[in-house]
Amino acid sequence: MGNAGRNAVVLVVTKVADATADLVIEQLNARRIPIVRLDPGDFPTSVAVNAYLGNHGLSGSLRTPSRIADLRGIRSVYWRRPSPYSVADDMRPQDAHWCADQARYGLGGLLGALPDAHYVNHPWRNRDAEHKPAQLAVAARCGLDVPxxxxxxxxxxxxxxxxxxxxxxxxxxxxxxxxxxxxxxxxxxxxxxxxxxxxxxxxxxxxxxxxRVDKVADIRLTAVGDQLFAVRIDGAPGLDWRRDYDALSYTLIETPPEVAKAVRAYLDAFGLVFGAFDFGLDRHGRWWMYECNPNGQWAWFPDPITERITAALADRLQSPGNAHAR
The missing domain is CATH 3.30.1490 (Dna Ligase; domain 1)
Structure with a gap:
């Protein structure tokens, strides 16, 4: 079964407690899109994989406690926040380390090589884009202002x-x-x-x-492919707005064309579909980029904003063929 098939599934890779992924899953369920939720940390206790590789490519199946997925029938992968690979408690440390490594490169290698699947984001692209010095260097090269x-x-x-x-x-x-x-x-x-x-x-x-940026507000820009959701954050009592969420107010704003162009170039440079960018806005209206979390949070925004980001992600996972591949 190819991933364009009617019953092709969306694979959601994350831990059990992930409220952000839950919102996207609810949206896909409402659209009657088949979903398999997988936490690699459950392997091998309650997850089994049978993968066959050869001249025909990759085929086989993935089994969780409640679902079985054909590896060729996965249309897209929403890679969120999986648990670390685990091992039995009674193993010697050296054996435990060896088994966890085999799981990481065995199951992890398969999850990163699903034929024709569309990733949001591919786990290896996430890994590459997590290094802050590389983020700032690429941001400057793409035309973003970096302090x-x-x-x-x-x-x-x-x-x-x-x-x-x-x-x-x-x-x-x-x-x-x-x-x-x-x-x-x-x-x-x-x-x-x-x-x-x-x-x-x-x-x-x-x-x-x-x-230090002499800022008048903060901006969190959530990018889902070509869709950009820029949210102005006001009310932070200090430098780090994360210290007091109750004091904050949020306003959805337009992204300046030059920032939008640079953000899309940044995503392309790292091979990302999704990115959560943090900016400081100075009194002259200049956007200064601090960082981009390739797997950042967004579900704490007020419902009207969260719902738009949720829908954009669900659209991307449901119909990857209609999106520009990155």
Whole structure:
């Protein structure tokens, strides 16, 4: 069965608790589109795969506790936030590491090679696009405005940058899970730093310092193929709007043509269909790009905005042949 067949399914790859994916699944269910939901973290306990490869290409089946999918009958893949590959608790650490690696490259390799499937986004494209220094370099090349930024492990150079380009902010290069001594989950927020606050601890790893944008608002632009949903965010009490969602207000706005053109060039450069871009808007109306999360969240917006993004994603997954492939 080819993926253009009437019964071709949409494969949603994510963990159980994913409210964002749930919205898209509900939309596809309402359209009577067959869906298979898969969490690779359930492999091999409750997920089984039988894949055949040869001169004929790739064929076979994927079985979850409630569905069976023909690997040739998957029209599109919505790659969200799967759990890590898991192993049995009674394994020795070395055996557990080996088995998890076999699952990652075995099942993961198959999920990334589905014949003719349309990915939103392909997991390997997500991986490539997650590196913030690469994001900023590509953004500038595509015509987006990028604030002066320094990535360094040199404290002296960081202090120099803070003096010459200040005020500057510190941001983590990657948002990695972090826990305090009491095991509570902690967040590393965007904070302004003075030259005197930068010490030799910078030498322990890579740090990102960036000139602070004198912003009047924030913008989250969610791109789904050629459709762009730019939301102005007002009311943030500090530099990092994520610290107080209750204080925020949201307005859907038009994307300037030059920004839209650069965003589409950025998506093409990384081979992405979806991207969640963060911008700072200055008093002159200039959009300064901070980052692009290739698998960012969007479902916290007010319903009228969320519903439009949900529909755009469902359209893309339902009829990939009608979308411009990236």
């Amino acid at each position: 002066p930024t320094l990535v360094t492990n040199d404290a002296e150079r960081a202090r120099w940058f803070a003096r010459e380009c200040g005020p500057v902010v510190y941001k983590p290069v990657r948002n990695t899970d972090y826990h305090g001594d009491d095991s509570r989950a902690l967040t590393v927020w965007v904070e302004e730093v003075a030259p005197s606050e930068i010490d030799t601890e910078v030498g322990r790893t890579a740090h990102l310092f960036q000139q």
